[in-house]
Amino acid sequence: MKKGEKIYEGKAKILYSTEETDKLIQYFKDDATAFNAQKKGTIKEKGVLNNKISSRxxxxxxxxxxxTHFIKSISDRDMLVKKVEIIPVEVVIRNVTAGSLSKRMGIDEGITLKEPILEFYYKSDELGDPMINEYHIKVFELANEKEMDIIKAVALKVNKFLVDFFNKNGIRLIDFKLEFGRYDGDVLLADEITPDGCRLWDKKSGEKMDKDRFRRDLGKIEEAYQEVYKRVIGN
Ligand SMILES: Nc1ncnc2c1ncn2[C@@H]1O[C@H](COP(=O)(O)OP(=O)(O)O)[C@@H](O)[C@H]1O
Ligand SMILES: [Mg+2]
Structure with missing residues (x-):
């Protein structure tokens, strides 16, 4: 599949058209951003690792x-996907307190929740992805009720699977972000699942193995992504 024109460049990936109108190539960059792109940098080989981790x-x-939108990985950094109409709602699934949840609720990080919490954010770089609820989603017609039923059910199913999968590989899945898109009357899981959008803590040491190392200047960022790659691909 040949790369056509660049149709969108985001913070971590570039989208290219292909010869087929319903397919895109997602190119994974090494660029990293945090705090609504106020902090910028690169993480060596992140694009390659994220493409492989997400594909797996x-x-x-x-x-x-x-x-999902995934068709196949076609090179180190390129993933062929179904072109969806992204639903502008970012879905965060939380299993353990961390980040903005700890801040909002005034609770320490690292406390296991008695059941997962789903949160919704309006996907808007200009507005800084504000948190919204299902009323906002309904009234502003970001997604309809049928789509939301699918999104919530799939998010919880993906969570169940990933908690177990990472656990088997010595990783605690703290929280993660999903994006969904419309395709041919269906709702598909889209975008990526990588250490950019997941909080992953080593089960033994408690060490962070995700983008928090970049956000919080903890060092050994490349090493952490490499380690996630090793554990995800090895299993
Ligand atoms: N299958 C798909 N079809 C169309 N758009 C997609 C698909 N998967 C992901 N996207 C969108 O492509 C962009 C990926 O690039 P990224 O660097 O993550 O952008 P952003 O800076 O907007 O987060 C995102 O805006 C994401 O919503
Ligand atoms: Mg993104």
């Missing part, structure tokens, strides 16, 4: 019956 996870999820 999408493959496993497809086997579990989760419909």
């Amino acid at each position: 996870i999408f493959e496993l999820l497809e086997k579990e019956g989760v419909k």
